[in-house]
Amino acid sequence: MVILLLGGTREGREVAHVLHARGFPVMVSVVTDYGAKFVGQAVPVHRGRFEEEDLRDFCRRHGVRFVVDATHPFAQGISVKAIKVAKEEGIPYLRYERKPVRSTYQKLEVVSSFEEAREALQPFQVILLTIGVSHLHTFVSLREAGKKLFVRVLPTSASLRRCESLGFSPQEIIAFPGPGSVEMNFRLFVDFEVEAVVSKESGVEGGTQVKIEAAQRANITVVLIRRPTLPYPVVVESIAELLEKLEGWYRI
Secondary structure, three states: OEEEEEOOOHHHHHHHHHHHHOOOOEEEEEOOHHHHOOOOOOOOEEEOOOOHHHHHHHHHHHOEEEEEEOOOOOOHHHHHHHHHHHHHHOOOEEEEOOOOOOOOOOOEEEEOOHHHHHHHOOOOOEEEEEOOOOOHHHHHHHHHOOOEEEEEEOOOHHHHHHHHHOOOOHHHEEEOOOOOOHHHHHHHHHHOOOOEEEEEOOOOOOOHHHHHHHHHHHOOEEEEEOOOOOOOOOEEOOHHHHHHHHHHHOOO
């Protein structure tokens, strides 16, 4: 009888360690080996993507009694599956959500999609994409239009292969884990003469605030892609709230 923690994020790891330390039988699910190595050996880890039926079978086989969704705000697919499976299987579901970033920076342009972000970049010539690799293809046409693109991605073979498959050269790829400090991001923007940086609204934990502060210091534009919204059944924004819910719903 376990708590299934859908993780792969920094706060997901923190939640896993807190639950484990308090004696909750937690198992963490991550997509990649890169994500798994940060969880630690004390907490059981499931590696790999869940399709709906895989998730349903996993919950039944392991006697999952509670699902905590601490996935990335843009990982809609797994959240939709988890909400559906949890409802159908009668398992309580809880979303651990990153707090959104608030900023009054005048050169912050918030858009609702990757396509809108691409259009917002038309006035700029040197652009840094800090959005991961899944949606890089949306911006390739900008390079074909003569703009200079740099991409900041995770230093994994899968990420680098994806960049190369889209035609990015080694000189255009900046590979490091991030999010880094304000100073480091500032130096990056200045050294690469960036005019606009594109980011997903990934919350403070995802480095969004750091990038905005660095961009403000460098006086460059931030194009921020608004996080998608889902009808989460229950949402908490702190570990204290999470523990309160668990202690009320789960008996160990």
